[in-house]
Amino acid sequence: MSAPGSPFGSWLETDPEVARLIGEEFGRQTTTLQLIASENFTSPAVLAATGSVLTNKYSEGYPGARYYGGNRVIDEVEDLARERATSLFGAEHANVQPHSGASANLAAYQALLEPGDTVLAMRLDQGGHLTHGSPASITSKIWRFVAYGVTPPSDDPDVPGEVIDFDQVRDLAKSEQPKLIVAGSTAYTRTIDPEPFRQIADEVGARLMFDAAHPAGLIAGGAHPSPVGIADVVTFTTHKTLRGPRAGAILTSAELAKKIDSAIFPGLQGGPLEHVIAAKAVAFAEAARPEFRRYAASVVANAKAFAAALAAEGLRLVSGGTDNHMVLVDLRSFDPDLTGKAAQEVLDRSGITCNRNTIPGDPRSPFVTSGLRLGTAAETTAGMGEAEMARIAELIGRTLRGRDDPEALGAVRAEVAELCAAFPPYPGLVGST
Numbered sequence: 001m002s003a004p005g006s007p008f009g010s011w012l013e014t015d016p017e018v019a020r021l022i023g024e025e026f027g028r029q030t031t032t033l034q035l036i037a038s039e040n041f042t043s044p045a046v047l048a049a050t051g052s053v054l055t056n057k058y059s060e061g062y063p064g065a066r067y068y069g070g071n072r073v074i075d076e077v078e079d080l081a082r083e084r085a086t087s088l089f090g091a092e093h094a095n096v097q098p099h100s101g102a103s104a105n106l107a108a109y110q111a112l113l114e115p116g117d118t119v120l121a122m123r124l125d126q127g128g129h130l131t132h133g134s135p136a137s138i139t140s141k142i143w144r145f146v147a148y149g150v151t152p153p154s155d156d157p158d159v160p161g162e163v164i165d166f167d168q169v170r171d172l173a174k175s176e177q178p179k180l181i182v183a184g185s186t187a188y189t190r191t192i193d194p195e196p197f198r199q200i201a202d203e204v205g206a207r208l209m210f211d212a213a214h215p216a217g218l219i220a221g222g223a224h225p226s227p228v229g230i231a232d233v234v235t236f237t238t239h240k241t242l243r244g245p246r247a248g249a250i251l252t253s254a255e256l257a258k259k260i261d262s263a264i265f266p267g268l269q270g271g272p273l274e275h276v277i278a279a280k281a282v283a284f285a286e287a288a289r290p291e292f293r294r295y296a297a298s299v300v301a302n303a304k305a306f307a308a309a310l311a312a313e314g315l316r317l318v319s320g321g322t323d324n325h326m327v328l329v330d331l332r333s334f335d336p337d338l339t340g341k342a343a344q345e346v347l348d349r350s351g352i353t354c355n356r357n358t359i360p361g362d363p364r365s366p367f368v369t370s371g372l373r374l375g376t377a378a379e380t381t382a383g384m385g386e387a388e389m390a391r392i393a394e395l396i397g398r399t400l401r402g403r404d405d406p407e408a409l410g411a412v413r414a415e416v417a418e419l420c421a422a423f424p425p426y427p428g429l430v431g432s433t
């Protein structure tokens, strides 16, 4: 017997407990709908590189300048990943060592700021990330964060509402004189244009960091404007729309290369995860292929179709729609008593996996919320298209309306299973049916 869900499953026979858990998670991922906007299905090649012997090697330092011996091959692996990253994004320099998006952001701050410096970033309850100055994050203990937000909702279809308020960004930049402006968000469904941020940063003499954790794959695939060459530093995760292993990376100019590299090592991390760096190299090459451009375009087309179908179910969309891979739903329009938490929990029972999310001006706490965030990156990888998005929206509507009716929920669960069986994300992988 081999453990499902791993390209090296049979080796796990020596540890049936872990093998069972991996198998169970494989089952969950392939029999329920994965609509968490920050998740995706990596390729079997990415899984294989992540599960390789490269995990055994210590390689503190950078290619050609390591502290330990035996790094000839590892140097080639990391050089390949760096070359593929710079070529994919058209950047002068790439650091592929960040263990995560959070590490990448911390390193960028460390490279560009002194403790106590002011940073202007997006409000946490409107889509800013924890590393953009949450009181719970170390970032807010080292640097002083000031936050910009989105415009109020609009009743006029010609005036977009709930979009980044650039007047506010400029006013705050002028009054607070930040050393760094951060563009980027975890829950913003519109294109984030790097140009107005650059303009404002130049007006006040600030550096600009673009946190592309979410849209990195859309940028690589040409479905979102690239901040490379506009922002001083671009940080991103490799596991969201980019569809690589769980990790981070940083792109920057040649001028800032040394500062960024020293901020990651020895500034923040020890030995790099070279198995994950090899998997990043695989993902960068995959993202450079024409199929990936088609993938990025489908992710966006699917999100637009999904948004329209959710609106038809009576769910209000924050900002009225989407330009990227996610939609943010305001549940109050559907039922003022339905919280994000309750909706997430009942959708879980239907086999529809998503997350509760605060919406701009949310009266409820981040643990309860009035919103749901839904993304199309993963199920688009599995092959779903606009017709399936419309069907999923209908299943979501039925789940929320029938939330107190176990029979209705059971019927939805059966349809979800049927849909998942028709779109297996890993048709070739051990354990797949």
Ligand SMILES: *Cc1c(COP(=O)(O)O)cnc(C)c1O
Pocket (backbone or CB within 6 Å): 038, 099, 100, 101, 102, 103, 105, 128, 129, 131, 184, 185, 186, 211, 213, 214, 237, 247, 248
């Ligand atoms: C996901 C995300 C991160 C952090 O990535 P991790 O790999 O979870 O540390 C940082 N910034 C933004 C905007 C994100 O969405």
